[in-house]
Amino acid sequence: MSPIIQVSDLRKHFKLARHYRGFLGSLRNLFTRQYRLVRAVDGISFNIEPGELVGYIGPNGAGKSTTIKMLAGLLVPTSGDLFINNHIPWRDRKSYVANIGAVFGQRTTLWWDLPVIESLDLLQYIYRVPAERFQRNLDEFRQLLDLDTFIDTPVRSLSLGQRMRADLCAAMMHDPVLLFLDEPTIGLDVVAKERIRQFIMHINHEHGTTILLTTHDLSDVEKLCERVMIIDHGKLLYDGALEILRERFGGKRKLVVDFAQEYETVEVEGAEVVARDGLRVTYEFERGTMTASNLIGRLSTLFRIHDLEVREPDIEATVRRIYEERLLEK
Amino acid sequence: MSYVIGIYRRLISVQIRSQMQYRFPFLVDLVATGFITISGFVTLAFVMQRFGSIAGWKLGEVAFLYGMVETSFGLMDMIFSGFDPGNFGRQTRLGRFDQLLLRPVDITLQVLGSEFVIRRLGRIAQGVVILILALTMIHIHWTFVKVLYLPVVLSSLIAFFGGLNIIGATISFWTLESIEIVNIFTYGGTEMMSYPMQIYPHWLRDFFSYVLPAIFLNYYPSLYFLGKPDPLHFPTIAPFLAPVAGFGVLGIALAFWKFGIRHYQSTGT
Amino acid sequence: MRLFIELVKRSFQRQLTYRAATFAGLATNFFFGMLRVAVMIALYGARSDVNGLSLRGAITFTGLTQALIGFLSLFGWYDMMNSIYTGAVACDLLKPMGYFTFWLAQDFGRALAQFVLRGFIIMAAYAVLIGIVFPQGIEQWAAVIVTMLLAWLISFAWRFLVNLSGFWTPDARAIGRFGFVLLYFVTGFLMPLRFFPDWFVRLCYYTPFPHMVNTVVEVYLGVLKGPQLVWALVKQASWAVLLVLVCQLTLRAGVRRLVIQGG
Numbered sequence: 001m002s003p004i005i006q007v008s009d010l011r012k013h014f015k016l017a018r019h020y021r022g023f024l025g026s027l028r029n030l031f032t033r034q035y036r037l038v039r040a041v042d043g044i045s046f047n048i049e050p051g052e053l054v055g056y057i058g059p060n061g062a063g064k065s066t067t068i069k070m071l072a073g074l075l076v077p078t079s080g081d082l083f084i085n086n087h088i089p090w091r092d093r094k095s096y097v098a099n100i101g102a103v104f105g106q107r108t109t110l111w112w113d114l115p116v117i118e119s120l121d122l123l124q125y126i127y128r129v130p131a132e133r134f135q136r137n138l139d140e141f142r143q144l145l146d147l148d149t150f151i152d153t154p155v156r157s158l159s160l161g162q163r164m165r166a167d168l169c170a171a172m173m174h175d176p177v178l179l180f181l182d183e184p185t186i187g188l189d190v191v192a193k194e195r196i197r198q199f200i201m202h203i204n205h206e207h208g209t210t211i212l213l214t215t216h217d218l219s220d221v222e223k224l225c226e227r228v229m230i231i232d233h234g235k236l237l238y239d240g241a242l243e244i245l246r247e248r249f250g251g252k253r254k255l256v257v258d259f260a261q262e263y264e265t266v267e268v269e270g271a272e273v274v275a276r277d278g279l280r281v282t283y284e285f286e287r288g289t290m291t292a293s294n295l296i297g298r299l300s301t302l303f304r305i306h307d308l309e310v311r312e313p314d315i316e317a318t319v320r321r322i323y324e325e326r327l328l329e330k
Numbered sequence: 331m332s333y334v335i336g337i338y339r340r341l342i343s344v345q346i347r348s349q350m351q352y353r354f355p356f357l358v359d360l361v362a363t364g365f366i367t368i369s370g371f372v373t374l375a376f377v378m379q380r381f382g383s384i385a386g387w388k389l390g391e392v393a394f395l396y397g398m399v400e401t402s403f404g405l406m407d408m409i410f411s412g413f414d415p416g417n418f419g420r421q422t423r424l425g426r427f428d429q430l431l432l433r434p435v436d437i438t439l440q441v442l443g444s445e446f447v448i449r450r451l452g453r454i455a456q457g458v459v460i461l462i463l464a465l466t467m468i469h470i471h472w473t474f475v476k477v478l479y480l481p482v483v484l485s486s487l488i489a490f491f492g493g494l495n496i497i498g499a500t501i502s503f504w505t506l507e508s509i510e511i512v513n514i515f516t517y518g519g520t521e522m523m524s525y526p527m528q529i530y531p532h533w534l535r536d537f538f539s540y541v542l543p544a545i546f547l548n549y550y551p552s553l554y555f556l557g558k559p560d561p562l563h564f565p566t567i568a569p570f571l572a573p574v575a576g577f578g579v580l581g582i583a584l585a586f587w588k589f590g591i592r593h594y595q596s597t598g599t
Numbered sequence: 600m601r602l603f604i605e606l607v608k609r610s611f612q613r614q615l616t617y618r619a620a621t622f623a624g625l626a627t628n629f630f631f632g633m634l635r636v637a638v639m640i641a642l643y644g645a646r647s648d649v650n651g652l653s654l655r656g657a658i659t660f661t662g663l664t665q666a667l668i669g670f671l672s673l674f675g676w677y678d679m680m681n682s683i684y685t686g687a688v689a690c691d692l693l694k695p696m697g698y699f700t701f702w703l704a705q706d707f708g709r710a711l712a713q714f715v716l717r718g719f720i721i722m723a724a725y726a727v728l729i730g731i732v733f734p735q736g737i738e739q740w741a742a743v744i745v746t747m748l749l750a751w752l753i754s755f756a757w758r759f760l761v762n763l764s765g766f767w768t769p770d771a772r773a774i775g776r777f778g779f780v781l782l783y784f785v786t787g788f789l790m791p792l793r794f795f796p797d798w799f800v801r802l803c804y805y806t807p808f809p810h811m812v813n814t815v816v817e818v819y820l821g822v823l824k825g826p827q828l829v830w831a832l833v834k835q836a837s838w839a840v841l842l843v844l845v846c847q848l849t850l851r852a853g854v855r856r857l858v859i860q861g862g
Contacts, residue, residue, distance in 0.1 A: 355773035
């Protein structure tokens with residue numbers, strides 16, 4: 001089975017002229033030539049198999065949105081090969097776009113003054129979705145995303161969470177094989193985020209939709225993605241399993257223990273006490289030197305334990321460490 | 331093909347339905363835009379009453395020019411509002427254009443269908459009224475050819491102004507700002523074409539004959555309809571060049587637009 | 600008072616930064632001016648005087664009206680209603696000067712800048728390229744300054760009123776468009792009111808609008824002399840006072856509504 005996304009040595013360079021704004025400015029642009037070469041995407045390569053759910057993360061200005069725009073067919077690459085779903089995205093735009101979906105967190109793809117259901121009907125016509133399939137999808141997504149409360153409401157009156165659910169539904173109505181999600185949970189509360197994540201998992205598992213997820217919210221990545229790609233300064237720093245990322249760069253893990261009774265000293269070998277609050281003690285331990293079960297074993301022979309919890313390092317902290325300490329460049 | 335028409339029809343219907351939701355501003359605007367046209371005409375009528383004629387053209391004849399321009403510009407403004415240069419740069423900056431690129435439909439068609447400002451009907455209706463008024467005031471010897479040619483001239487005018495709009499939109503694409511200079515050609519153009527163009531200084535006339543062929547779109551066809559002699563002594567075919575001028579400008583504008591889109595796709599601004 | 604001057608200065612400076620828009624505006628003004636000059640020349644034909652206006656005066660009229668567009672914001676001004684809709688009005692109402700005075704000061708700065716950048720340059724271009732009429736003597740120049748200030752005040756009051764509708768309805772834009780469309784016609788902007796039939800002109804003068812443009816034109820061109828001139832200025836001043844009063848009353852009503860409705 002060949003990968004659905006094949007990216008090879010993809011580059012996008014922008015020649016930024018010193019930008020004068022406005023009409024006079026663009027006249028001036030015609031006469032002066034002062035360029036600065038910006039390597040937004042500087043030679044990245046990866047393959048994605050059908051059905052994968054991949055996270056794509058990086059700091060602002062790293063080249064994330066430029067990559068996504070190229071993958072979506074909105075930008076023509078400067079060089080490199082791009083082959084997605086048997087298409088060269090920017091070349092065969094119309095036939096390529098008919099089989100993919102995209103949701104951008106910042107703006108809606110729906111028509112502002114129309115009730116949601118009418119937007120969906122219009123999209124049915126545009127994507128030429130057969131009536132039967134459309135109805136089937138509508139019934140399924142309606143229920144999963146709980147759209148009935150606002151399906152007749154114009155998009156302009158929707159809350160952010162409702163709009164996002166409507167956008168997700170709209171993006172899936174034509175059964176795309178590939179879905180680009182750009183910041184789908186941005187600005188949402190915890191409950192709404194969870195509902196969106198459930199939906200994303202559902203369509204990935206049940207429909208086999210390949211999903212590329214760009215996000216700043218690393219708990220999205222943790223909950224959804226097994227594979228994550230990190231981009232910075234236009235280069236791919238990491239491409240692999242989330243677990244391995246955590247293992248190699250995760251740093252210290254924590255064990256939070258609720259003791260059954262008061263103890264004077266709670267020191268134990270192989271771990272460091274980092275917080276103490278009544279009966280609750282937090283230990284920190286290195287992944288390499290001590291396993292969680294080992295530590296738990298040791299503690300339980302020394303003390304009476306009421307409850308405990310293993311806390312993995314915050315992926316956000318991990319990724320930040322990677323950027324800051326340039327761990328992946330070693 | 332029916333798919334294309336169906337898309338356009340649906341996109342337009344979305345626009346109309348959206349606008350109808352805001353009934354009050356719609357009605358007010360309808361009256362307001364009509365008022366501009368009417369007041370222009372009343373001004374013209376009063377002035378002509380005092381002066382009798384302008385360069386040998388009487389009120390009815392000038393009103394004919396005025397009515398042709400107002401009707402066609404109003405129609406263009408309604409149909410081509412997706413390309414309105416005043417708005418287009420801002421919409422692109424907001425990411426509207428990217429959204430259109432993600433749909434499996436021809437881009438030009440989508441931009442055309444993205445706006446359809448029905449309040450322009452005010453101007454169109456007034457333009458038609460003035461045209462009819464003009465026709466009652468003057469005496470045209472109607473021939474079969476003339477009757478056929480009138481809608482041709484109107485559509486050429488629409489194509490011409492539409493082309494100007496598209497050029498303006500393409501420029502604002504690059505600069506991401508609204509381009510005010512285009513107003514010279516659209517609003518200035520309509521004002522200019524509402525009078526017999528022989529009154530203008532030769533450098534202005536030359537520009538609007540050889541660079542932007544506006545003179546062939548209203549002035550020369552009107553000479554033909556009204557049976558007036560040509561003081562500028564252009565070749566006798568001049569009155570019939572309207573479709574060439576109008577659709578020629580539109581064609582060039584569309585080519586420029588397509589070039590602009592390709593440029594956008596490769597630099598992403 | 601110091602605050603007032605500060606606001607004027609700040610607004611003036613802000614206008615000076617819009618260079619590209621100014622250039623485009625100037626080009627548009629010039630183009631329209633040229634068109635209208637040609638129309639005037641063609642209209643006059645062999646005539647030298649029409650109802651008190653010479654050809655040279657009519658030509659000067661076309662330049663004057665273009666120059667006044669920016670100065671009087673004839674084509675629309677929506678800044679205030681925009682600030683109402685964004686909620687900035689709440690801050691503005693709390694400022695240590697009246698709301699009306701606040702916007703008055705800012706508009707004066709804007710008008711001054713427009714006068715310098717566009718108005719003056721247009722008239723200069725006209726003077727150099729075509730030759731125009733100039734006011735004669737100190738008194739006439741003084742009268743021109745007075746009439747322009749009054750015209751600006753009247754135009755500001757009208758724009759203020761129109762924008763005030765934002766306190767009552769979300770559709771102030773549409774009302775604004777309508778309110779500004781009136782200005783083309785009745786102010787004497789499209790054509791000098793002297794070209795219109797006398798009965799119509801008399802009707803127009805029941806409104807403040809002709810005092811925005813036509814009065815300025817006639818004072819400048821010297822068509823109004825002696826007692827006629829004084830009477831015109833008095834009428835203009837009266838309208839200005841009346842409109843400012845109406846603004847204050849309407850503002851008070853608007854603020855009351857805002858407070859009750861809670862925005």
